[in-house]
Amino acid sequence: xxxxxxxxxxxxxxxxxxxxxxxxxxxxxxxxxxxxxxxxxxxxxxxxxxxxxxxxxxxxxxxxxxxxxxxxxxxxxxxxxxxxxxxxxxxxxxxxxxxxxxxxxxxxxxxxxxxxxxxxxxxxxxxxxxxxxxxxxxxxxxxxxxxxxxxxxxxxxxxxxxxxxxxxxxxxxxxxxxxxxxxxxxxxxxxxxxxxxxxxxxxxxxxxxxxxxxxxxxxxxxxxxxxxxxxxxxxxxxxxxxxxxxxxxxxxxxxxxxxxxxxxxxxxxxxxxxxxxxxxxxxxxxxxxxxxxxxxxxxxxxxxxxxxxxxxxxxxxxxxxxxxxx
Numbered sequence: 001x002x003x004x005x006x007x008x009x010x011x012x013x014x015x016x017x018x019x020x021x022x023x024x025x026x027x028x029x030x031x032x033x034x035x036x037x038x039x040x041x042x043x044x045x046x047x048x049x050x051x052x053x054x055x056x057x058x059x060x061x062x063x064x065x066x067x068x069x070x071x072x073x074x075x076x077x078x079x080x081x082x083x084x085x086x087x088x089x090x091x092x093x094x095x096x097x098x099x100x101x102x103x104x105x106x107x108x109x110x111x112x113x114x115x116x117x118x119x120x121x122x123x124x125x126x127x128x129x130x131x132x133x134x135x136x137x138x139x140x141x142x143x144x145x146x147x148x149x150x151x152x153x154x155x156x157x158x159x160x161x162x163x164x165x166x167x168x169x170x171x172x173x174x175x176x177x178x179x180x181x182x183x184x185x186x187x188x189x190x191x192x193x194x195x196x197x198x199x200x201x202x203x204x205x206x207x208x209x210x211x212x213x214x215x216x217x218x219x220x221x222x223x224x225x226x227x228x229x230x231x232x233x234x235x236x237x238x239x240x241x242x243x244x245x246x247x248x249x250x251x252x253x254x255x256x257x258x259x260x261x262x263x264x265x266x267x268x269x270x271x272x273x274x275x276x277x278x279x280x281x282x283x284x285x286x287x288x289x290x291x292x293x294x295x296x297x298x299x300x301x302x303x304x305x306x307x308x309x310x311x312x313x314x315x316x317x318x319x320x321x322x323x324x325x326x
Contacts (some may be wrong), residue, residue, distance in 0.1 A: 005124075005218055011314075030144060031097070045149065053293075056068045057257075068083060069141045074081050081284060104315050105146065107321070108142055108143075109319070109322070111142070112142060112154075112319065113319055114144070115138060115139050116134045116135070116136075116312060116315050116316055116319060117316075118133075119131065119132040119134060119136060119312055120311065120312055120316065122135070123312070126173075126261070127166055127171070127173065127263055127307065127309055128173075129168055129170060129309060131195075131313065132165055133162060133165050133166065136158050136161060136162050136165070136312065136315065137157050137162065139158060139315075140155060140158045140159070140162070140277070143155050143158075144148060150322070151322070153313070153321070154318045154319060154322055154324070155316065157314040157315045157318035157319075158312075158314075158315045158318075160275075161310070161311075161312040161315045162315075164310040165309075165310060168307070168309055168310055169304070169307050171303065171304070171305060171307055173258065173260060173261065175298060176260055176303060176305075177257050177260060177261070179296065179300060180253050180254075180256060180257045180260070180300065181257070182220035183253055183264075183275075183293055183296060183297070184250055184253050184254065187246055187250055187253070188246065188288060189282045189289055190244055190279075190283050190284075190287065190290045190293060191283065191287050191289075191290070191291050192245075192282055192283055192284065193281075193283055193284050193285075194242075195283055239260045245278070245282055247279050248278070249275060249279075252272075252274050252275045252278070253271070255271045256266070256268055256271035256272050256300070258276070259271060259305070261306050263305050264305070264306070265305050265306035268301075268303075268305050269301050272297050272301040273298055273301065275297050276294060276297045276298065276301070279293060279294050280294065281298065312314055
């Protein structure tokens with residue numbers, strides 16, 4: 001019986017304890033929830049702050065990227081402008097080089113034309129084959145240095161004319177002229193036939209005699225002189241006529257030299273024939289100088305001075321064709 005009231009009084013205490021525990025548990029739960037909420041808020045704030053920082057950094061990076069892109073675009077535009085300018089300069093240089101090359105070609109062709117015309121004049125007026133050959137060889141060398149296919153036809157024409165000139169008969173006009181000048185220089189030293197040394201025929205003397213007639217006859221024989229002159233028409237010339245004879249001979253030799261340069265075969269041989277006749281008729285042919293002169297005149301008279309020389313028409317025609325259609 002005593003135990004029941006204790007049990008009755010213990011029930012409210014237990015209930016109270018349970019309530020307290022429940023309240024404590026609820027308080028602890030609320031406090032814990034509050035702490036969690038606060039932590040969540042803190043974490044959320046932190047994450048929001050970090051997110052905002054990342055966004056700011058992203059915006060900064062985007063701005064930097066935009067700036068970089070703008071700088072790159074500006075550099076690309078500048079490079080493209082430089083490339084365009086460089087291409088224009090290259091085109092201008094190519095055009096200038098082309099103009100210079102054409103100008104150089106035209107200048108070279110003008111020089112070659114002058115050379116060919118000079119060679120043609122040398123052939124026509126003086127018959128100077130060597131000078132013409134040298135001129136054509138020089139022109140071909142200039143064209144070879146240019147090394148351009150458009151000059152092939154011109155070089156072929158020059159080669160053809162060179163072959164014809166080298167195969168043409170040659171005459172040493174300078175040498176022949178010098179030989180004639182040598183004859184003129186020695187002309188004054190050739191003795192005339194009338195100036196030959198007299199050959200005296202001594203009279204044989206026998207034993208001395210007192211006969212006056214015999215002595216007189218002997219003296220007369222000493223006074224008689226016998227002169228031997230080559231040729232059937234030898235004449236004695238006084239000094240003044242001998243001067244004109246030598247002058248006439250010199251003029252004949254000079255006339256032969258002019259005929260040589262003008263390639264007048266008839267006049268050349270006629271003048272030398274007149275010189276030969278004069279030497280043989282009026283000069284002492286037994287003299288070594290006169291004999292050598294006669295031989296030299298005969299050798300000169302045998303020269304063929306009228307030579308038909310080839311021209312350089314092929315080269316001139318090829319040059320005109322190139323100028324008409326470069």
